[in-house]
Amino acid sequence: MSVHQFSAKLSNGQVKDLSDYHGKVLLIVNTATKCGLKNQFNGLQQLYDDFKDQGLIVLGFPSNQFLNQEPGDDDQIQQTCQLNFGVDFPLFSKIKVNGKDAHPLYQYLTKEASGILGGAIKWNFTKFLIDRKGEIIKRYAPTTEPEEMVEDIKALL
Template sequence: MNVHQFTVRTIRGEEKSLADYQGQVLLIVNTATKCGFAPQFTGLQELHDTYKEQGFSVLGFPCNQFKDQEPGDDAQVEQACQINFGVNFPLFSKINVNGADAHPLYQYLKKQAPGLLGSSIKWNFTKFLVDQQGNVIKRFSPTTSPSKIDSQIRKLLEKSAVHA
């Protein structure tokens, strides 16, 4: 089992297989536009822009489970991400990341990379680094800035370039 076996819904309502991202390094993030960590959108976009031509993508999953920091519908979320943060990396339909109705992708991510205090997601902007084969490599806390993940993304991309 790996990340590529999941299907998710885009922010525009289309079904999308994560198998479409096979061969790419991914950074999967639960986001919220009204969160104190929302300025991280800028850093996430910078990572996406820097490495997308080398086979990297940020995947954003809006979530309203933490103090109602993502109250809008998908269209409002997409608009806020684009206007306020210049986001053009893939965004997906709003999901739950914790609880009985947590999206299956997040159930899987949490199982593969539990946090320090157990497997639940503690807050918005928890990040999961995934390799080209869909394996979860590492979980990063909401306070980890995207720029601190840069070297690990580069390492995974270089590894695949060597084998190419």
């Protein structure tokens, strides 16, 4: 299996097959615009700007499962990310990342890359680095700053 077997709805309502990203390096992140870690949007956008021409795509998956830190609808989230953080990497429709109603992509990610404390996503801005074949290479803690991932990203590009 790989992440390329999944699809998800973009914030504009269009369904996106992740197989469209075959051959790209992906950084999949669950986001929240009201989280204390929200300044990571700036670093994620910087990674995207620095490496998109070499094949990196950052994919943002808003989730409201952690202390109601993403209460807005998809349009509000998109506007906040663009206006406050200059985000132009793909943002998806708000999803659940934990529990029985978790998006199938996140069920797969948390099963295959369980993390230090077990499978569940512990907080906003948990990151998964995916290689060009769609395989999970590494899971990063929410507190891992985007710039700390540069060498791992470069190694895959």
